[in-house]
Amino acid sequence: MKKILLIAAAACLLAAPAAAQEKKTTAKNDTVKFTVIKENPITSIKDQNQSGTCWAFSSLAFFESELLRMGKGTHDLCESFVVYHTMIDRAKAAVRLHGDISFSQGGSFYDVVYCMKNYGMVPQEAMAAPGSLYGDTLFNHNELDAVAGAYVRAIAKGNFRKLSPCWINGLYGIYDSYVGELPKEFQKDGKSYTPKSYMESLGLNPDDYVSLTSFTHHPFYTQFIIEVPDNWMWGTVYNLPLDEMMAVVDNALENGYPVAWGTDVSEKGFSRTKAIGIVPAADLEGMGGTEAERWGKLTQKEKDNALYKFDKPGKELAITQEMRQEAFDNYETTDDHGMVIMGTATDQAGNRYYKVQNSWDVRPPYDGFWYFSRPFVAYKTTSVMVNKHALPKEIAKKLGIK
Secondary structure (H helix, E strand, C coil), rough: CCCCCCCCCCCCCCCCCCCCCEEEEECCCCCCCCEEEEECCCCCEECCCCCHHHHHHHHHHHHHHHHHHHCCCCCEEHHHHHHHHHHHHHHHHHCCCCCCCCCCCCCCCCHHHHHHCCCCEEEEHHHHCHHHHHHHCCCCCHHHHHHHHHHHHHHHCCCCCEEEEEEEEHHHHHHHHHHHCCCCCCEEEEEEEEEEHHHHHHHCHHEEEEEECCCCCCCCEEEEEEECCCCCCEEEEEEHHHHHHHHHHHHHHHCCEEEEEEEEECCEHHHHHHCCECCEEHHHHHHHHHHHHHHHHHHHHHHHHHHHHCCCCCCCCCCCCHHHHHHCCCCCCCCEEEEEEEEEECCCCCCEEEEEECCCCCCCCCCCCCEEEHHHHHHHEEEEEEEEHCCCCCHHHHHCCC
16 A cells, blocks of 8 residues: 555564453543543554555554464564565566556555465564664665665666566665565574464464455455555455445454554544544534524635544544545545554544554554544545454355355
């Protein structure tokens, strides 16, 4: 997913799993109060810092949560390993297509599943610490993106009659310099592993994970290649009606599963400072005649200023299948950030929210967690990834998933 958004490297010390409990979390000087209803186990909040690698951070946070759910303990999986392999593969694809697909920092959940299945996995300590090769303590991929991007474009668009095999070695050198060399073997807890043997030791089966979405330009209950710029590997998603996509999210959370969530945070209804995402609507029915008349005379900017204060619970739009499709088709919904939905909550008015683990460091007002309303998730989800065993049985049957 595109992180211009994107939407970098982890300070990778893992915290104890979050316990499932009901509790209130109130931002200082805020009037929106959240009561957490359900929390599933997670590892610590990470910091992708200045990198467009939310897809790697969110996917690995998701799989770390899966390991906790499976009773496998706390793990700190390595974003650098995934980024290195993914960007090399993406460069090869860009060169094969003469630069007609993008080569950028963004990615998708499928990229991580593919990496695990084909290359394995390593713990954080098996590679150079994030940023350490260029004097930092976190990912900062601005220079790497500029260097690697220019290099790949020069090859892909170079109009060569014949390519030598040397270009790929040069690209390996770039990623070795900025990210660190890929380990062929490493030690963990007194045992020797290769990336593939370590992956096997985790007990994760990449084939157990499915991505889903809800759009009308493809038939429901089929798979299609979702048309977003960072789906360069042409990964497929299952297509469900909106209510069934939301039922998958709810069923997963209720049964202890995390949900990897691709969404759009370029919305007016998303507040970085308030750590909240909503789709507000004017409560015309609750207005008196004079108040409603005054509202009707406001400019759109004045209406937006009133709606997007994020200071108290309010009415939200009722999201329809048609609204989702229109927003996707007209670019109002873009695939620009990945996070992990790990719980549910309500505000003081009883409105339902999802509690979300982000990768923008531990920060106020909710220590790196974010709250997104149910209408926001219904409206702005580009795709979700879940363990196939988290699907409601009737939905799995419709999709032909066993």
